[in-house]
Amino acid sequence: MKTKYFILIGVVLILGIVLSGCASGLTASSWPGVTADANNAYVAGGPYVYAVNLQTGAEAWRYPAKAATSTPFYATPILTPDGQLIVSSFDHKLYSLDPRTGAEKWRFEQAKDRWIGGALVTSDSIYAPNADYNLYALSLAGTPKWVAPFQADQAIWGSPVTDGTNVYFGTLGRHVYAVNAQTGKQTWVQTVIGAVIGSPVLGADNTLYVGTYGGVLVSLNTNNGEILKQEKTSSWIWSGPAQDGTNVYVGDANGMFYAFPMIGSGQPWTQQLNGAIVGSPLVSGTTIIAGTEAGNVYFMDNTGKNVRPVAVAGKIYASPAVATTSAGPLILVAPTSGNNLLVALGLNGATQWSFTPAK
Amino acid sequence: MSWDTIIINPFTNVLLLIYKMIGGNFGIAIILFTILIRLITHPLMASQIKSSTKMTEFQQSKQWQDIQKKYKDDKEKLAQEQMSLYKELGISPFASCLPSIIQIPIIFALYQSIMRSLAATPGQLMILTRSIYPFLHLSDLAPLNSKFLWMNLGQPERVYMLGVGIPVLAVIVAITTYVQSKVTMPASANPNDQGAMMNKMMVLYMPLLLGYFALTFASGLSIYFITGNLVGIAQYALLGKVNWRALLPGQKPATNALARKK
Numbered sequence: 001m002k003t004k005y006f007i008l009i010g011v012v013l014i015l016g017i018v019l020s021g022c023a024s025g026l027t028a029s030s031w032p033g034v035t036a037d038a039n040n041a042y043v044a045g046g047p048y049v050y051a052v053n054l055q056t057g058a059e060a061w062r063y064p065a066k067a068a069t070s071t072p073f074y075a076t077p078i079l080t081p082d083g084q085l086i087v088s089s090f091d092h093k094l095y096s097l098d099p100r101t102g103a104e105k106w107r108f109e110q111a112k113d114r115w116i117g118g119a120l121v122t123s124d125s126i127y128a129p130n131a132d133y134n135l136y137a138l139s140l141a142g143t144p145k146w147v148a149p150f151q152a153d154q155a156i157w158g159s160p161v162t163d164g165t166n167v168y169f170g171t172l173g174r175h176v177y178a179v180n181a182q183t184g185k186q187t188w189v190q191t192v193i194g195a196v197i198g199s200p201v202l203g204a205d206n207t208l209y210v211g212t213y214g215g216v217l218v219s220l221n222t223n224n225g226e227i228l229k230q231e232k233t234s235s236w237i238w239s240g241p242a243q244d245g246t247n248v249y250v251g252d253a254n255g256m257f258y259a260f261p262m263i264g265s266g267q268p269w270t271q272q273l274n275g276a277i278v279g280s281p282l283v284s285g286t287t288i289i290a291g292t293e294a295g296n297v298y299f300m301d302n303t304g305k306n307v308r309p310v311a312v313a314g315k316i317y318a319s320p321a322v323a324t325t326s327a328g329p330l331i332l333v334a335p336t337s338g339n340n341l342l343v344a345l346g347l348n349g350a351t352q353w354s355f356t357p358a359k
Numbered sequence: 360m361s362w363d364t365i366i367i368n369p370f371t372n373v374l375l376l377i378y379k380m381i382g383g384n385f386g387i388a389i390i391l392f393t394i395l396i397r398l399i400t401h402p403l404m405a406s407q408i409k410s411s412t413k414m415t416e417f418q419q420s421k422q423w424q425d426i427q428k429k430y431k432d433d434k435e436k437l438a439q440e441q442m443s444l445y446k447e448l449g450i451s452p453f454a455s456c457l458p459s460i461i462q463i464p465i466i467f468a469l470y471q472s473i474m475r476s477l478a479a480t481p482g483q484l485m486i487l488t489r490s491i492y493p494f495l496h497l498s499d500l501a502p503l504n505s506k507f508l509w510m511n512l513g514q515p516e517r518v519y520m521l522g523v524g525i526p527v528l529a530v531i532v533a534i535t536t537y538v539q540s541k542v543t544m545p546a547s548a549n550p551n552d553q554g555a556m557m558n559k560m561m562v563l564y565m566p567l568l569l570g571y572f573a574l575t576f577a578s579g580l581s582i583y584f585i586t587g588n589l590v591g592i593a594q595y596a597l598l599g600k601v602n603w604r605a606l607l608p609g610q611k612p613a614t615n616a617l618a619r620k621k
Contacts, residue, residue: 030482031481116481131479157481173504195502213501253488278485317485
């Protein structure tokens with residue numbers, strides 16, 4: 001009998017440990033976000049936000065001084081015109097840092113859930129999307145701008161975009177919203193096929209382009225939300241598209257990369273890449289850059305020709321970023337589950353430096 | 360073949376299929392899925408209850424108590440007599456444990472499939488999407504609508520009153536766990552024996568443990584705990600093994616009628 005009850009106690013203990021372990025797995029799972037100014041690249045790389053010198057690839061600073069497992073940073077950091085670096089965390093807090101030193105300036109603590117997508121910054125405002133279904137509008141000093149945050153139908157994971165009048169964003173609830181940038185009142189809402197995870201992109205002629213989890217690139221009229229066009233892709237689209245004034249570029253989970261002509265322009269083309277395309281493509285001049293889960297960064301001409309893959313150790317889920325240096329543009333790639341947190345490539349695909357944080 | 364492929368993915372897909380069939384309410388989907396799994400594993404539970412009852416009857420029998428008295432100073436002989444009595448009465452000492460042990464992976468899988476479906480971060484959503492069988496055409500369902508009543512099923516639950524967060528579900532989890540443990544606790548002839556003491560401890564500690572999980576983890580888990588507890592009570596009731604009197608203050612668990620006859 002003793003044995004039986006020891007087994008029972010053991011089972012309860014194992015149950016406790018396993019359930020705790022499984023549940024804690026819910027807290028942190030995403031990939032790094034990257035941005036850059038003239039001096040540094042800024043990487044939200046899990047426990048820390050790192051500033052990495054663009055010339056040398058050396059760490060300039062990290063925030064916070066001591067990592068806390070409850071405070072992971074993944075959302076793309078954003079620079080403001082008045083010299084702040086806005087970073088947001090899974091701990092429900094939005095932080096303003098000094099990009100030169102990493103010193104904290106202020107923090108916003110009114111959100112109730114994780115910050116997954118990066119904020120949108122304008123000349124006088126910060127528009128920050130949260131998984132608590134709210135879009136928060138703040139002044140550059142971190143104080144609320146609207147009477148109340150705008151509440152959407154579901155979590156907002158993608159960064160918003162603005163044309164100066166409205167702020168546009170999609171939700172996991174399969175909706176695209178336009179909200180007045182000054183008042184926070186809804187201008188229109190449109191239902192689309194599939195959740196919107198990434199950021200929309202604005203085109204010319206009052207058009208908004210949104211990639212969806214339903215495997216569709218949707219074009220909407222920014223004036224009233226009317227759906228103008230729907231382009232089907234071979235699988236789900238995670239991140240937002242990119243555009244160069246001629247085409248809209250987007251990749252899907254099957255590794256198919258698409259160039260869809262923008263309304264009234266461009267020539268369509270496709271390229272089959274190796275591995276799922278999760279991050280948004282990057283447009284740098286006439287070069288289109290996309291990373292894949294298989295660990296390749298593809299450089300392509302904007303005609304779909306001259307495709308050059310560059311292997312980078314790890315999986316590439318994060319959208320690449322571009323930094324302008326005196327030696328020319330640097331393409332910043334943040335692989336997941338590789339040795340390096342950040343790799344800087346030239347436009348010819350050659351590695352300039354790589355950054356691995358010291359422990 | 361991994362644990363994911365064999366167990367978690369099928370469970371997750373069935374859960375999502377239920378979610379789709381009922382029109383996108385994940386709270387109801389968890390409840391129905393928990394009931395479904397409990398129904399499938401009911402024969403195991405019935406077998407466990409049957410074996411436990413046999414064991415309790417054996418412990419309460421005069422024959423066993425006499426043997427215990429007779430060989431109280433000879434542990435080896437007592438063990439031999441116990442084994443021969445087990446054989447004679449057709450009791451397997453592990454028969455009551457084995458169904459529980461078989462159910463453990465099922466409970467874990469049920470829990471993990473619920474947690475996986477809730478996918479609260481990009482990494483989790485990526486895993487969920489890849490767990491969905493392509494022929495089910497469920498990818499356009501993900502991510503799920505995690506709102507149910509006043510709860511976000513992916514977050515710990517609180518009801519705010521005057522700025523204070525009250526964990527209503529955690530309290531319900533603790534109460535239903537206590538009630539389930541209390542009314543299904545096996546009878547014991549001697550409340551001071553080790554088994555009875557252990558049962559008493561479980562009645563106290565399990566509600567605290569599960570209540571703590573409900574307080575800390577996603578509220579989808581609490582829905583699963585509450586449903587599991589209520590269905591568990593119903594299963595025991597169907598088999599005539601619920602002792603409601605145990606809930607009354609000062610009431611001891613009823614001594615087994617069969618054992619009294621012996």
